Amino acid sequence: MSLTLYLNRRAWLSHMEETEKRFPGFIPVIKGNGYGFGNRYLADEVLQAGKEDIAVGTVDEARQLEKTHSFREMIVLTPLLTELNVADLVPGRVYTVGSREQLRHLAASFERLLSDDRRAWTQTGAPFRLNILIKCRSAMKRYGFDLQEAGKVLDWIREVESDRVRIEVKGLSIHFPKTGMDFAAKEREIGNWLEAARKVGLPAGRMYVSHLTPDQFQNLTRQWPEVEFSMRLGTDLWLSDKSFIETKSTVLDVKEVKRGERFGYKQLRSYRNGWLVCVAGGTANGVGLESPASARGLKERLKLTVFWIFHLFNLHLSPFTYKGKRLWFAEPPHMQTSVLFFPSGSPVPEVGEELPVQLRMTTATFDRLVTDPEVEELSGREEQEEKGKALNAIP
Incomplete structure (x- = not known):
């Protein structure tokens, strides 16, 4: 069985090169499920580039990647509020701090770690340098220091420093x-944050930003030439152009079902004659998982209402398609398999055939990743098979 992600790697790498031209020195974000590709695969690619x-999402992701990859600097985007271990005494990690409480916890965690394991401290021969980024609160209203707190940050840093822990603000x-x-x-x-930082002595030689166009980014570099702006790119880097990828599911089994006949885990009755088609990919792969939708306007609200009515009658539209048409789930997806319903009289795929499937890449996990030249080889093989079928059909 296989839920497969096909990647045109050449075009993908070319896209990364173009991104470097638009945002010189950009910071790739590698977190979560690796945007469908996997964190290790993305780490391999950025090193090669x-x-x-x-930047990673959490300290746990940093620990995992540090076992297999070596980077000069690894920024942890989510503030740390858990305990650390000896493996966290690494020089290249930078922690995001967005409140006094987060700063206190981070410094105290390193203090406890170095106090409990004196060997870890004495081996360094000097106080441990804790690198942090000052997170500035924006219109997002997520964690971050308020602009009015800028003048207090340096005092709060001095409060938590010790003989064992010294804090360096990286930007x-x-x-x-x-x-x-x-x-x-x-x-x-x-501008408000840069001005406030200069007034109180906060290091502001580097600033990490996000969600800007290339022109906007260039505008910043011209307006504040003394500041090194670094663009963080996650979704816009890995998933902005879906033409590089294809996601497909293998047909595992096809079974005929009669109207009124029971099937599946819940032994539901089929509401009409047709076919049950089992395909690779289930909830463990992200199939059937949805994020809350924000409806804007009457049309979107009506659309959500229609789907809600369908759900009342156990009718659920799947992300799988065949010959350009969306397919219906026969029942809720299983962990690694989904069962689709094809009404009698409609074209039915064969076992081993692949169906296109649209998945939310930030929640998807694939059985395999196929890149070129493997993609070209598979495409060529399929083309030869089609030619063979056509020749066999000639009387």
Whole structure:
């Protein structure tokens, strides 16, 4: 069985090269499920592309990647509120801090770690240097220091430093919403933070930003040439152009079903004659998982209402398609398999055939990743098979 992600790697790498031209020195974000590709695979690719710095979502993701990959700097985007271990005494990690409480916890965790294991401290021969980024609160209203707190941050840092732990501020970081905020507003927030940082002595030689167009990014570099702006790119880097990827599911089995006949885990009755088609991919792969939708306007609300009515009658539209048409689930997807319903008289796929499937890449897990030249080899093989079928059909 196989739920497969096909990747045109050449075009994908070319896209990364173009991204470097648009956002020089950008920071690739590698987190979660690796945007469907897997964190290790993305780490391999960015190293091959010559990137030395990356950002990860959590400290656990940093630990996992540090076992297999070596980067100059690894930024942890989510504030740390858990305990650390000896493996966290690494020099290249940078922690995001967005409140006094987060700063206290981070420093105290390293203090306890170094106090409990004196060998870890004495081996360094000097106080441990804890690298942090000051997270600036933006219109997102997520974690981050308020602008009015800028003057207190250095005092709070001095409060938590000790003989064992010294804190170095590597720069500022601000995260903007993707929509609903124009560039002028983003520019004002950046300017306000840079001005406040200079007044109170916060290091502001580098600032990490997000959700800007290339022109907007260049505008910032011209307006504040003394600041090194670094663009964080996650979804916009890995998933902005879906033409590089195809996602397909293998047909595992096809069974005829009669109207009124029971089937599946819940032994539901088939409401009409047709076929049950089992395909690779279930809830463990992200099939059937949906994020809450934000309805805007009457049309979107009506659409959601129609789907809600369908659900009342156990009718659930699947992400699988065949010959350009969306297919219905016969029953809720299993862990690694989904069962689709094909009504009698409609074209039915054969066992071993692949069906296109649209998945949310940030929640999808694939059985295999196929890249070119493997993609080209498979495409060529399929083309030869089609030619063979055509020749066999000639009387």
